Amino acid sequence: MPGDLREGRIVIIGASLAGLRAAETLREEGFTGPLTMVGDEPHPPYDRPPLSKQVLLGKASASATELPTRRDPEAQWRLGVRATGLDPVGKRVLLADGDSLPYDRLLIATGTRARPWPNPEEAALDGVFTLRTSDDADGLAERLAAGPRRVLVIGAGFTGSEIASACRERGIEVTVAERGPAPLVGALGGTLAKLAAGLQRAHGVDLRCGVTVTALHGNGRFTGADLSDGSHIDADVCVVAMGAVRNTEWLADSGLAAGARGVACDAGCRAFNMYGIVTDDIFVAGDAARFPHPLFEYQMLSLEHWGNAVAQAEVAAHNMVNPGPLRRPHLAVPVFWSSQFGLNIKSVGVPTFSDQVVIAQGSLDERRLVMVYGYRGRVTAAVTVNMAKWLEYYERLIETAAPFPPAPGAADRATAAAVPVPSDVPDPKVLSHGPTVALTGYLPDRRLTMVRPV
Amino acid sequence: MRIVVDLTRCQGYAQCVFLAPEVFELHGEDALLYDPAVPDDQLDRVRQAAAACPVQAILVGEEVSAGAR
Numbered sequence: 001m002p003g004d005l006r007e008g009r010i011v012i013i014g015a016s017l018a019g020l021r022a023a024e025t026l027r028e029e030g031f032t033g034p035l036t037m038v039g040d041e042p043h044p045p046y047d048r049p050p051l052s053k054q055v056l057l058g059k060a061s062a063s064a065t066e067l068p069t070r071r072d073p074e075a076q077w078r079l080g081v082r083a084t085g086l087d088p089v090g091k092r093v094l095l096a097d098g099d100s101l102p103y104d105r106l107l108i109a110t111g112t113r114a115r116p117w118p119n120p121e122e123a124a125l126d127g128v129f130t131l132r133t134s135d136d137a138d139g140l141a142e143r144l145a146a147g148p149r150r151v152l153v154i155g156a157g158f159t160g161s162e163i164a165s166a167c168r169e170r171g172i173e174v175t176v177a178e179r180g181p182a183p184l185v186g187a188l189g190g191t192l193a194k195l196a197a198g199l200q201r202a203h204g205v206d207l208r209c210g211v212t213v214t215a216l217h218g219n220g221r222f223t224g225a226d227l228s229d230g231s232h233i234d235a236d237v238c239v240v241a242m243g244a245v246r247n248t249e250w251l252a253d254s255g256l257a258a259g260a261r262g263v264a265c266d267a268g269c270r271a272f273n274m275y276g277i278v279t280d281d282i283f284v285a286g287d288a289a290r291f292p293h294p295l296f297e298y299q300m301l302s303l304e305h306w307g308n309a310v311a312q313a314e315v316a317a318h319n320m321v322n323p324g325p326l327r328r329p330h331l332a333v334p335v336f337w338s339s340q341f342g343l344n345i346k347s348v349g350v351p352t353f354s355d356q357v358v359i360a361q362g363s364l365d366e367r368r369l370v371m372v373y374g375y376r377g378r379v380t381a382a383v384t385v386n387m388a389k390w391l392e393y394y395e396r397l398i399e400t401a402a403p404f405p406p407a408p409g410a411a412d413r414a415t416a417a418a419v420p421v422p423s424d425v426p427d428p429k430v431l432s433h434g435p436t437v438a439l440t441g442y443l444p445d446r447r448l449t450m451v452r453p454v
Numbered sequence: 455m456r457i458v459v460d461l462t463r464c465q466g467y468a469q470c471v472f473l474a475p476e477v478f479e480l481h482g483e484d485a486l487l488y489d490p491a492v493p494d495d496q497l498d499r500v501r502q503a504a505a506a507c508p509v510q511a512i513l514v515g516e517e518v519s520a521g522a523r
Binding site: 020044045047049050053054057059060061064065066067068069070072073077305306307310335336337339342343344368386387388389391392 | 455456457458460461462463464465466467481482483484485487488489490491513514515516517518519
């Protein structure tokens with residue numbers, strides 16, 4: 001009965017972007033029952049992308065990024081308390097303070113946390129940071145404002161590169177150490193990674209690729225680090241930007257298909273249990289979710305994207321209060337953006353799901369271009385550099401499985417589709433930075449992954 | 455009041471930069487930077503910017519802690 005689903009108790013674990021947008025959508029869709037939001041941070045929901053941009057540039061304070069609401073979610077807030085377990089038979093969530101919350105339907109939106117430096121003693125040195133929370137950003141922004149002699153950034157993924165960009169914009173010397181062959185190579189492949197490397201060096205970044213950081217030094221306070229090539233970096237601040245870890249450990253004994261790549265769910269955001277059977281009362285959204293996508297051969301995708309968190313939360317919430325035939329699938333094409341070193345980089349589709357690339361518009365020299373990614377003769381992704389207005393056009397090509405290389409038409413030059421070259425996407429295992437888009441195979445109950453961060 | 459811009463949707467038309475230059479700025483040619491905490495004296499301008507955005511990417515609203523505790 002549709003009416004029944006608008007009543008009952010709903011608990012949302014995770015009080016960030018996905019959790020908040022789901023809560024608002026539940027109310028917009030007419031849910032009238034009690035709603036509880038549980039968040040492990042003490043802060044109300046806030047926006048994370050500005051933390052590596054405006055906040056590090058000193059243009060906004062970390063406490064200023066609290067998210068606006070579309071409407072009052074009329075929730076009971078349990079902030080500063082972590083969920084520690086789930087009893088799916090008794091339908092209760094266990095909390096770190098010993099309390100437990102009963103639910104009729106549950107949304108898991110626990111997201112990710114920064115992957116910590118593997119040596120806890122070195123990680124505890126004063127001046128060693130990760131960047132994921134507003135408290136992290138607050139502390140790091142304060143150090144940058146104090147004018148350190150040099151900052152060491154470990155990992156040249158999007159977050160690490162944005163941190164390096166903010167440092168250079170503030171006139172701070174910065175060294176970036178990356179185990180892979182170039183910045184951003186895990187997300188964008190070899191050609192754009194070369195552009196990113198050139199860009200970093202042109203902006204005065206001391207970029208060291210093909211190296212790992214073997215030790216952090218300091219006597220209470222961070223003073224420098226050793227690299228695997230035998231060199232040593234003297235620095236006052238170190239930012240560990242080695243990607244994210246999904247917050248799924250609390251589900252280890254729950255019987256759900258939850259693991260390092262996230263909690264597996266169906267296209268309607270319903271969680272799978274470890275036998276691959278779909279539940280009907282536990283839903284997943286945002287970075288914690290792992291879901292099948294028809295455009296990418298129904299492989300399970302794990303995304304760490306702002307837009308995905310919003311879109312998936314809205315679908316999950318809709319499906320939590322609507323019966324089967326009225327439920328919707330989460331089919332949005334993945335989109336993300338990054339701004340760094342004066343460039344606006346946007347991506348649509350899954351660039352790592354590719355075998356070839358071609359520059360369809362603009363050029364590397366102009367630092368203004370559209371790179372189109374293809375897999376077995378169809379378009380699967382596009383990345384724009386300072387050409388964001390074109391993203392929608394390529395999204396249509398991806399949605400319609402248009403042939404690759406794309407036909408001239410979008411092109412702003414006669415010889416549009418120059419010769420495609422290999423997309424050159426490396427195995428994520430060889431990188432310091434984790435991938436923000438991961439194709440994780442077909443099986444929902446595959447819970448394990450090999451992660452070797454250093 | 456707070457704002458958040460859906461930068462997935464933003465295409466850099468920069469209407470907001472013209473209407474509320476103290477809150478929105480272009481960072482390079484194409485990337486938008488903004489102050490998420492809107493000063494009171496900028497609120498009218500920010501509302502105009504939100505209305506004028508060709509892709510409707512700007513959300514203006516109360517923060518959770520202002521109304522929903």
